[in-house]
Amino acid sequence: MLLAIVPILLVSLALSTATPIVYDGRARFNLTNADLESSTGPFLTVVKGSENATHYSSLLGHTMAPTPLWSEGLLPIQPTEQVISITIDNSSIFIPGGGSPQFGFRRTEFIAAVNGDHDDLNLVMEVNTTVFHFSIQKDEKRPLNYSHEYQVVFIEPNDGSHVFEIQLGSPFTDPSGPLPVADAHSLKVLDHALNTLFNAPFISDTWHNFAVVIDWSDKTLAVWYSRNADLLQLVKETTPNPTTPTGSDGQGDFHFGVLKLPLVNPEDSPANQSDVVHFGIQEGTIEGLLYSGCSWKVLFMV
Ligand SMILES: *[C@@H]1O[C@H](CO)[C@@H](O)[C@H](O)[C@H]1NC(C)=O
Ligand SMILES: *[C@@H]1O[C@H](CO)[C@@H](O)[C@H](O)[C@H]1NC(C)=O
Numbered sequence: 462m463l464l465a466i467v468p469i470l471l472v473s474l475a476l477s478t479a480t481p482i483v484y485d486g487r488a489r490f491n492l493t494n495a496d497l498e499s500s501t502g503p504f505l506t507v508v509k510g511s512e513n514a515t516h517y518s519s520l521l522g523h524t525m526a527p528t529p530l531w532s533e534g535l536l537p538i539q540p541t542e543q544v545i546s547i548t549i550d551n552s553s554i555f556i557p558g559g560g561s562p563q564f565g566f567r568r569t570e571f572i573a574a575v576n577g578d579h580d581d582l583n584l585v586m587e588v589n590t591t592v593f594h595f596s597i598q599k600d601e602k603r604p605l606n607y608s609h610e611y612q613v614v615f616i617e618p619n620d621g622s623h624v625f626e627i628q629l630g631s632p633f634t635d636p637s638g639p640l641p642v643a644d645a646h647s648l649k650v651l652d653h654a655l656n657t658l659f660n661a662p663f664i665s666d667t668w669h670n671f672a673v674v675i676d677w678s679d680k681t682l683a684v685w686y687s688r689n690a691d692l693l694q695l696v697k698e699t700t701p702n703p704t705t706p707t708g709s710d711g712q713g714d715f716h717f718g719v720l721k722l723p724l725v726n727p728e729d730s731p732a733n734q735s736d737v738v739h740f741g742i743q744e745g746t747i748e749g750l751l752y753s754g755c756s757w758k759v760l761f762m763v
């Protein structure tokens with residue numbers, strides 16, 4: 462029994478503010494939209510469509526409160542960061558370097574970086590055990606379409622798989638089943654093999670706070686969650702994530718934003734129907750999500 466309790470105590474320590482922060486992606490009030498445009502500061506903003514980065518993303522200044530989890534002071538409590546708005550529209554077709562346009566997807570994602578350098582950050586944030594904090598809220602003015610699958614937070618190694626993923630909506634299937642699926646309106650935390658570790662209804666006007674603990678050596682995940690100012694609670698104890706590639710093959714960029722998958726287009730050939738990256742139905746609507754509280758911490762094992 463004691464063995465089962467010890468890891469939880471360690472994680473509690475990791476979540477305290479005394480723990481070293483290896484990456485701080487909270488958008489401080491001195492971060493500007495011009496910084497987003499040039500990927501100066503904590504985000505690389507290149508995963509997007511043909512328009513400028515600030516066409517798809519913006520910093521909300523003092524117009525909206527970020528997650529209260531990291532606010533400082535008492536009476537009044539002061540926010541330390543700005544909310545980040547990330548949206549997609551019909552122009553959100555990403556063309557990867559040397560690749561063909563991803564007509565199947567609509568996507569805008571921020572990648573954790575330090576002034577454009579993500580590779581060196583990945584080497585620091587993806588060793589030993591690290592804790593990934595982020596908070597998500599609905600953008601009520603730009604609702605998602607829950608008949609589609611959305612991948613909104615993930616760490617992506619070079620093989621395109623995800624060490625973990627936050628998913629919303631109805632998972633893409635070919636052929637399409639009845640839509641939307643029963644839990645489409647829930648935030649789902651998936652492991653590398655796409656098992657659902659935790660599921661929380663994506664209720665409105667609420668910050669949904671997550672902390673995902675990754676042990677990169679032992680290949681495990683644990684999940685903490687809370688709403689608004691509530692303290693994070695352990696919702697999924699340390700669990701194996703064995704299908705993650707080993708060593709540097711399992712390291713990759715941390716993405717957050719809106720990645721919308723298509724629905725199968727019956728008019729496409731069977732081979733093209735299964736090519737979700739390049740084919741399928743998109744309505745071309747303007748949709749978005751709000752983010753705050755992105756920072757990663759080191760978990761020191763004793
Ligand atoms: C922005 O503000 C943060 C503290 O909120 C400070 O640590 C940082 O140095 C400032 N950055 C610039 C470029 O002034
Ligand atoms: C897009 O960014 C470029 C370079 O920063 C700038 O010259 C241009 O005015 C921007 N366009 C719009 C529509 O904001």
Ligand SMILES: *[C@@H]1O[C@H](CO)[C@@H](O)[C@H](O)[C@H]1NC(C)=O
Pocket residue numbers: 551552564744745
């Ligand atoms: C969205 O963009 C695609 C690809 O450019 C285009 O074929 C389609 O007509 C557009 N849809 C809308 C609603 O504009």
Ligand SMILES: *[C@@H]1O[C@H](CO)[C@@H](O)[C@H](O)[C@H]1NC(C)=O
Pocket residue numbers: 584585588589759
């Ligand atoms: C990872 O853990 C090892 C052994 O405890 C330590 O020497 C190393 O500094 C840690 N790496 C980072 C980036 O914290």
Ligand SMILES: *[C@@H]1O[C@H](CO)[C@@H](O)[C@H](O)[C@H]1NC(C)=O
Pocket residue numbers: 606607608609724742744746
């Ligand atoms: C959501 O997507 C479905 C499938 O393409 C479509 O029938 C429906 O009109 C869309 N809803 C909105 C609000 O765009």
Ligand SMILES: *[C@@H]1O[C@H](CO)[C@@H](O)[C@H](O)[C@H]1NC(C)=O
Pocket residue numbers: 729730733
């Ligand atoms: C599949 O898509 C490609 C590229 O658009 C097109 O050239 C090809 O004709 C399609 N295949 C079929 C069988 O429709």
